[in-house]
Amino acid sequence: MIQELGKRPYAIVQLRQDDKQASLYNMVGFQTNLKFKEQKRIFSKIPGLEQAEFVKYGVMHRNTYINxxxxxxxxxxxxxxxxxxxxxxxxxxxxxxxxxxxxxxxxxxxxxxxxxxxxxxxxxxxxxxxxxxxxxxxxxxxxxxxxxxxxxxxxxxxxxxxxxxxxxxxxxxxxxxxxxxxxxxxx
Amino acid sequence: MKDYITIIGGGLAGCEAAYQIAKRNIKVKLYEMKPQKYSPAHSNENLAEIVCSNSFKSNLLTNACGLLKEELRRLDSLLIKIADETKVPAGQALAVDRENFSKRVTEEIEKNPYIEVIKEEVVDIKQMIKDGIVIIATGPLTSDSLAKEIQKITSQEKLYFFDAAAPIIEKDSINFDIAFYGDRYHQEKKKEETIEEWKERLTKQEREEQSYINLPMNQEEYENFWQELIEAEVVTLHEFEKREIFEGCMPIEIMAKRGIDTLRFGPLKPVGFDDPRTRKKTICHCTIKAR
Known part of the structure; x- marks a missing residue:
């Protein structure tokens, strides 16, 4: 059991369950247009993701809408x-x-x-x-x-x-x- | 007048529309260009394929999207019903198993005797609307030729914009010495709880609640990360693609460029958690956690 709560973190990156088996998690709010190798390099610097396997990288895609x-x-x-x-x-x-x-x-x-x-x-x-x-x-x-x-x-x-x-x-x-x-x- | 209604596009809107029309004893011809042709974001043959997030957002009635879902349930929405049936744990949000969701929608649409699914790209709308009702539900990645046709019919100049999707990670590759489970909104101490009860609940929750994984950062880690992010190399956009981004799906690097603290007050806000790395640990084996 938690004896004493720790410090409040300065920031939190959240990952959200993405499939039923809970084997995949998406990075909440991390829609991105970074190059794939940059995503790998930079997101791997997030504490806990040093060895992360990226199943899919973030992509930007076109949106189309009428007025x-x-x-x-x-x-x-x-x-x-x-x-x-x-x-x-x-x-x-x-x-x-x-x-x-x-x-x-x-x-x-x-x-x-x-x-x-x-x-x-x-x-x-x-x-x-x-x-x-x-x-x-x-x-x-x-x-x-x-x-x-x-x-x-x-x-x-x-x-x-x-x-x-x-x-x-x-x-x-x-x-x-x-x-x-x-x-x-x-x- | 034709004895059916035409729907162009087998995404979420098109499938819901097809079901509702069929339910009112009207024949539907539902056109879908997959698998003949794929948009840059779509990759499987199913109808109602979802590509951005797997979340349908909050289920609470005190959230507008939660209320909207409830309204749709009361109107017998097929898609919300299937989302409810294929949900995965996500706290207060309704998140679905993508594969399962679109598979189930496809089955329901294909077995409906009023609906005929035609796997073809539509390019001529003018002819279709001459003597029949047409619903265009071709989505944010409408094919170029159809977009041109829509531009003509609506006398529009501007139809293209951008939005974005987030990376997906394998859980087994995450370092759980640092990462921990927990839903931000369950983390706060409830009024009626004693401190002890609260701590106990948090401990239990971190063991069982798996819908969110949290990665805490201290100031130095955050600031280094931010620096890297704003300097990172982005994908070059095509000439014809005019760049206009809106808040709902803004790329993280663009948001970061607004200021060093913007992310901390946005998607990376630390509210509701403590950093387990800074917790004092006890020696008693019965209370030690795996970190």
């Missing part, structure tokens, strides 16, 4: 082109879950149009799904890809709650309470 703030509406539908939707990171949503979210919204509305000719899934901006759809489709001179975050949701009514966690809890409740119920109804 959705000008081009799309909040169902990920190209304005003035009723037959064409976009989904995934090409719309400027950033991240896996965000991509899934955009695929969901585009698909629900495309299905609506297929059967009835009318889009019915314009999600409330009180949900993260709806807030993201609204974010990417709102005119913005400096449009940049966006992750899910509470900053894109409308503020809570009433006095501002100072405690972040409590505020986020309220925002989550607001989304899941009333609005998801509505989502279900129209699905």
């Amino acid at each position: 959705s703030s000008k081009l799309l509406d909040n169902t990920y539908n190209l304005k003035n082109t009723p037959n064409l939707y976009f989904a995934g990171q090409i719309t400027g949503v950033e991240g896996y879950v965000e991509s899934i979210s955009s695929g969901m919204v585009a698909a629900l509305n495309a299905s609506d149009v297929f059967w009835d000719g009318v889009k019915k899934h314009q999600f409330s901006e009180h949900t993260v799904i709806g807030a993201l759809a609204k974010y990417i489709s709102t005119p913005n001179e400096k449009f940049q890809p966006m992750n899910a975050n509470f900053g894109i949701l409308p503020e809570l009514e009433g006095k501002k709650i100072k405690d972040k966690k409590m505020r986020y809890e309220k925002l989550a409740k607001r989304s899941l309470g009333q609005n998801i119920a509505n989502m279900r109804e129209i699905c």
Whole structure:
């Protein structure tokens, strides 16, 4: 058992489990464009990684996205082109879950149009799904890809709650309470 | 009007869209260019191949991405369901076994009677949208020819940007005299815990909790590392590739160049841990740890 805690480190490099067997770990936050031999040389200087085997080196890759703030509406539908939707990171949503979210919204509305000719899934901006759809489709001179975050949701009514966690809890409740119920109804 | 909806791109967005449309009794033609053609980051034949991190981020409702996942679960998202089913331990985060995840998505999509997967690169969208609904979900590594086509349809000039992926290391090659397990957010002392209980929990956790490995640095080690990092040689980018980087996936060397302490307040923050190298060790064999 720990008798006494040691000093707080000056910095910590974290590795995150990458496969089910827990045999591979990725370096958290270490996306990089360094040359492979430089990665090997420099990252091996991190205490504990002197003999590290790199299964994969960090790479930079291209990203492609359209200016959705000008081009799309909040169902990920190209304005003035009723037959064409976009989904995934090409719309400027950033991240896996965000991509899934955009695929969901585009698909629900495309299905609506297929059967009835009318889009019915314009999600409330009180949900993260709806807030993201609204974010990417709102005119913005400096449009940049966006992750899910509470900053894109409308503020809570009433006095501002100072405690972040409590505020986020309220925002989550607001989304899941009333609005998801509505989502279900129209699905 | 066509009696099906076309989806271009079998990544996360395209697969979720295909499932949702099929669920509403509409036929889907899902186009995927692999294995005929691969992007620079993709390497296997499966649909929904993930290449950046294996983490779908936090599962907490007090995190916006966690809340988004919960909303999607309630809308019967196939991909979140499979992510839940193929998760690996990662503290409060939902991280998946990549291989397993994309294999399971591929199976679900391929066995769906409403979905036809067509392994071809699409180059002509204009024709497709004439008499049918199309969803373009070609991702951050959209092929050049299709990107040009999208540029034409949307009258866009700029479509290319950059993002980045982190290195992966074999656990067995890590020196556990220095490295230790532990999830930053479980490390802090809980209000209701006594000091003794807390220490005991940390000891136990370091034995059992394997989702994160931590590598502590002292000031000298950190500063040397930082110096090397900012002077390191980077890969030269192609002429046509315009460099624009955004916070979510910023290369570590770029972040480091912002200042000597930027990493310490970012991904390398020491919060929540002590450095075991500076712990006093006891002699009693029953309490000695393997370091």
